[in-house]
Amino acid sequence: MRIFVTGATGFIGSAVVPELIKAGHRVLGLTRSDSGAQSLIAAAAEVHRGSLEDLDSLRTGAAAADGVIHTAFIHDFSKFKENCEIDRRAIEALGSALAGSDRPLIVTSGTAGVAAPGKVATEDQVVPPDLPFPRVSERTALSLQGVSASVMRLPQVHDTIKQGLVTYLIAMTREKGVSAYVGEGRNRWAAAHVSDVARLYRLALEKHEAGAKYHAVAEEGVAMRDIAETIGRGLKLPVVSLSPEKAAAHFGWLAMFAGLDMPASGAQTQQRLGWQPTGPGLIADLEQMNYLEADAVTASAARRA
Numbered sequence: 001m002r003i004f005v006t007g008a009t010g011f012i013g014s015a016v017v018p019e020l021i022k023a024g025h026r027v028l029g030l031t032r033s034d035s036g037a038q039s040l041i042a043a044a045a046e047v048h049r050g051s052l053e054d055l056d057s058l059r060t061g062a063a064a065a066d067g068v069i070h071t072a073f074i075h076d077f078s079k080f081k082e083n084c085e086i087d088r089r090a091i092e093a094l095g096s097a098l099a100g101s102d103r104p105l106i107v108t109s110g111t112a113g114v115a116a117p118g119k120v121a122t123e124d125q126v127v128p129p130d131l132p133f134p135r136v137s138e139r140t141a142l143s144l145q146g147v148s149a150s151v152m153r154l155p156q157v158h159d160t161i162k163q164g165l166v167t168y169l170i171a172m173t174r175e176k177g178v179s180a181y182v183g184e185g186r187n188r189w190a191a192a193h194v195s196d197v198a199r200l201y202r203l204a205l206e207k208h209e210a211g212a213k214y215h216a217v218a219e220e221g222v223a224m225r226d227i228a229e230t231i232g233r234g235l236k237l238p239v240v241s242l243s244p245e246k247a248a249a250h251f252g253w254l255a256m257f258a259g260l261d262m263p264a265s266g267a268q269t270q271q272r273l274g275w276q277p278t279g280p281g282l283i284a285d286l287e288q289m290n291y292l293e294a295d296a297v298t299a300s301a302a303r304r305a
């Protein structure tokens with residue numbers, strides 16, 4: 001198949017691209033920059049110039065493909081609401097080019113949208129309509145008329161350089177000089193290694209089922225205290241417990257997640273797609289991380305946050 005991949009130059013997209021090519025697919029990767037085009041060519045993908053704001057570029061990319069994997073997102077959290085709107089319009093544009101066909105559209109979302117403290121979120125759960133969260137990727141994808149859409153809910157996706165929200169946590173720890181968790185730090189974050197996630201996108205595309213909701217989860221829940229202690233050791237900074245009141249000031253925009261218990265299961269996905277995660281766990285990657293080398297990544301994450 002020829003697959004149009006948005007976010008093809010990002011952390012997850014750049015793992016999905018070689019996974020698809022290795023399996024014999026062709027990739028048309030969206031990029032808005034010369035450096036992105038170069039990295040796509042180096043990965044043996046075709047280049048499609050455009051952006052999330054240029055809806056025509058999304059429509060022509062999708063129209064030229066047998067399927068679409070949408071992983072692009074503008075991670076500037078100071079304009080989160082606006083960026084969620086751009087995402088919604090982008091998904092609608094991609095859908096409009098696929099409507100009336102059975103060409104798959106896989107849209108990326110997060111397991112956080114179905115998190116319920118104390119409960120392990122499962123694939124069959126639907127995102128509550130009153131969720132006070134502006135990101136509507138999933139809702140938009142699953143409401144497209146005549147489009148064979150499915151949703152990939154991601155937990156904290158990691159390697160030894162980047163780890164989802166944990167990357168922002170590391171940046172914040174550096175800035176504040178302490179590695180913090182809330183209360184006893186027993187709240188959990190689900191996780192998966194980026195290589196396993198890339199393979200899952202391919203399986204979801206190949207065995208595609210319209211309306212499916214997948215969980216790219218390898219580890220159901222890693223306790224926040226374990227994450228904070230590992231970061232503290234890595235950065236050689238003290239580890240502290242904060243009360244929920246103090247956590248709001250310490251974590252800033254991350255406060256809504258820092259104390260949140262958001263474990264999730266990938267069991268239905270593993271069974272449905274025959275997916276077996278084999279990559280290292282989140283703590284192992286954080287232990288292997290070179291905190292000096294990762295400085296540039298975390299510094300840029302901190303600037304964007």
Ligand SMILES: NC(=O)c1ccc[n+]([C@@H]2O[C@H](COP(=O)([O-])OP(=O)(O)OC[C@H]3O[C@@H](n4cnc5c(N)ncnc54)[C@H](OP(=O)(O)O)[C@@H]3O)[C@@H](O)[C@H]2O)c1
Nearest residue numbers: 007008009010011012051052071072073110154156157164
């Ligand atoms: N990483 C995680 O743990 C995690 C967890 C939950 C959900 N997610 C979601 O998974 C998806 C992929 O995440 P990621 O970690 O791979 O993000 P990332 O590394 O920040 O990559 C984002 C991608 O989006 C592209 N992009 C940004 N702004 C764009 C624009 N205006 N027009 C076109 N492309 C644009 C970037 O292209 P440039 O290279 O040109 O910047 C890049 O390819 C996102 O939807 C993210 O929210 C990720």
